[in-house]
Amino acid sequence: MIFFFSGENCIKMEDIKLSPIEAVFKNHLKDNLGAHEKCLQTLKKQLHARLKKLEQEAQSAREELKTQGLFQTDLDQEKGKIDNNFTNHKAELEKEFESCSQLIAQAYDKHLTEHIPKLSVLPVKITINVLPKDLKISDVVFAPTDRTKPRVIGAVEGAMSANKDKLVKWPEDVQFILFGPFAKCNQHETEKIVQEVLQNGVTYPDVTVLDSQSMPVLHQSMSPGSEIVIFGEVKFESDLPKKCFAGLYKKEEDQIVDYFICQSCNFKWICRSCMEVCHKGHVIQPYIMNFHPSWACCYCPKNKKCIIRE
Known part of the structure; x- marks a missing residue:
């Protein structure tokens, strides 16, 4: 949990109200930073394991010296070589870890630079x-x-x-x-x-x-x-003048028509335009919606009620 301190007040990060943009970045960067940290922790574990093994090897080498019957001066000299070798190897491993960490950070920075666009170029x-x-x-x-x-x-x-x-x-x-x-x-x-x-x-x-x-x-x-x-x-x-579908039918086109029943006139298969103009004020009910007629179907002209057919 992260805290911010302002004077004598301690503020939890989750108590800070984020803007919508900050919230988006927080959600996306949280997972990315978590993966980044996991990668670093894996490297650290590998480093610690290697250092532990190196230290064990150095300790084994020191113990081996004791069995060789060396004079104290020679023993101290050989131990010094082992210690120096251990210190140098340790420094090299730690340097390698820092180098790897920098490479990861650089790669992550490059990824963010290339993949987080400026707001001015977003849809x-x-x-x-x-x-x-x-x-x-x-x-x-x-x-x-x-x-x-x-x-x-x-x-x-x-x-x-x-x-x-x-x-x-x-x-x-x-x-x-x-x-x-x-x-x-x-x-x-x-x-x-x-x-x-x-x-x-x-x-x-x-x-x-x-x-x-x-x-x-x-x-x-x-x-x-x-x-x-x-x-x-x-x-x-x-916006155009209403036209009866009987005059608009085109055989080569897949046309969609809504048909209605006029209870006042007692017949059906009335196209929408005729329903709105010829049967205005009548008792109307939907009959078939989104129909695909195969001919110039509207019964308004047939029943001599159509006033908009050309």
Whole structure:
């Protein structure tokens, strides 16, 4: 257990509140440092075992001298040689241990240098705000080399396809405005700031107009929790005039359609567009969801109720 002393107070390390980043490093470095220490302890055990054996050999050599009937002067001289030899060998082993320890530390330092990236080059999680639609897509991950326009379009297309509302129009004049974590505000204020920045050249702290091909993480040091606002006439399928599926069917495509029952009109197999327009205000129930029709199936035109078929 590690303690820190401040004046007369003793503070346990586990009582110190760590920041989220410190906690991450603590968790990862704890195991790594433990492995590093284990390696050093193994080396120490090997050193102690070798020193013990060396000392035993020296002691055996001293005992052997006593059996050789040497004069005291010669005996002392030979013992001195044994002691010097032992001291030299011990010093060499200890030097080798220090050298090994340094090599381990250097290797570990190199590993950390190469594998712990700076925060500025880590992927960043942000929110994308499609301003005219009052639509926000959260938890979008930007890698350091991701460029603004391709990454934003990809994120929007993916999110809206999952919601069955495909992106159908992305004008060339769409603008991207980066709001830092502490510059974000409600939709009304965001729209006001965007218009002032784009139309009047007003500057706001931590609000930046992005080039469509810039790399926000590298070029603008985009922080986690930031928001990229899309300003322009982006259109989705839901923005287009409703059309009956009977007029949209394409044999070569694998289309997915939701069908409904209108209890008011007493028939089923009604596509979603007809349900929303032709049968608006009627008593509706889901019939079959995520269906893959093999023909232009919608019974609304067949029952002469359709007002949106071209």
